[in-house]
Amino acid sequence: MTEPSWMAALLDFDRAGDRFLAPQLGVPGMRLFGGLIAAQALGAAGATVDPGKHPQSLHAYFVRGGEFGVDVELEVERTRDGRSFDTRRVTARQHGKVILEMIASFQIPEDGADWHPARPPSVPLESAIAKTLDLDFTNWLELRCDPADTTRFVLPPFWIRSRSPIEDDPLIRACTLTFVSDIGPVPAARPPGTPFTPGEGTGFATSLDHSVWFHRPFDPDRWHRYEIDSLGNSHSRGLVVGGFYDTAGALIANTSQQALWRL
Numbered sequence: 001m002t003e004p005s006w007m008a009a010l011l012d013f014d015r016a017g018d019r020f021l022a023p024q025l026g027v028p029g030m031r032l033f034g035g036l037i038a039a040q041a042l043g044a045a046g047a048t049v050d051p052g053k054h055p056q057s058l059h060a061y062f063v064r065g066g067e068f069g070v071d072v073e074l075e076v077e078r079t080r081d082g083r084s085f086d087t088r089r090v091t092a093r094q095h096g097k098v099i100l101e102m103i104a105s106f107q108i109p110e111d112g113a114d115w116h117p118a119r120p121p122s123v124p125l126e127s128a129i130a131k132t133l134d135l136d137f138t139n140w141l142e143l144r145c146d147p148a149d150t151t152r153f154v155l156p157p158f159w160i161r162s163r164s165p166i167e168d169d170p171l172i173r174a175c176t177l178t179f180v181s182d183i184g185p186v187p188a189a190r191p192p193g194t195p196f197t198p199g200e201g202t203g204f205a206t207s208l209d210h211s212v213w214f215h216r217p218f219d220p221d222r223w224h225r226y227e228i229d230s231l232g233n234s235h236s237r238g239l240v241v242g243g244f245y246d247t248a249g250a251l252i253a254n255t256s257q258q259a260l261w262r263l
Contacts, residue, residue: 032066035182189238
């Protein structure tokens with residue numbers, strides 16, 4: 001029997017009705033990666049939806065910081081079941097406290113207009129160089145970035161793919177996209193001129209909210225580029241919008257995020 005992919009393993013919930021216990025990883029006490037809990041919340045929501053309806057969008061608020069290695073309880077509310085669309089609300093808790101709230105929508109695929117504006121790569125794949133992040137989960141992913149990026153983060157635009165195959169399942173692949181979509185927005189929301197190096201004026205930074213719109217099928221095994229644009233900063237918040245494109249230039253998904261930067 002084929003071993004499940006790393007994402008499928010993260011979606012292997014203990015389930016009781018519409019309540020799920022999500023498997024966790026990492027060193028206890030570390031801050032929980034927002035993309036992980038968002039992916040698991042989407043996976044729990046999708047587990048209550050007919051498989052013929054695929055993720056259409058999600059909108060998540062990171063209510064408080066979570067911890068790696070601590071059980072995450074996911075409670076799904078069946079907000080609406082329609083002929084074309086289903087809506088779910090997911091509340092994630094640790095130690096009985098809410099850490100994330102998400103609304104997710106699912107749709108039966110249907111024919112219609114299929115268009116988007118072209119966006120040439122800001123950094124061509126053949127010009128990008130390998131990047132390694134000091135995070136527990138990055139051994140699952142391969143990244144290539146602009147050669148000018150010497151930070152300890154990865155600055156958009158960059159290229160990303162899974163190092164190992166992900167099941168050909170729309171929900172699992174949408175959860176994978178959700179996971180990787182939280183890599184990049186926080187540094188992209190950095191106020192202009194703010195240094196990255198600790199001790200040189202950088203303060204506290206974290207995700208506040210995150211949205212994803214799924215447009216076309218996503219194959220995590222293949223290279224995708226993540227382009228992110230900053231729309232501005234105010235009240236210690238930075239707002240960014242992003243797009244995932246495949247090597248042919250097709251727009252696979254759009255994202256948006258607000259990040260808190262306290263300097």
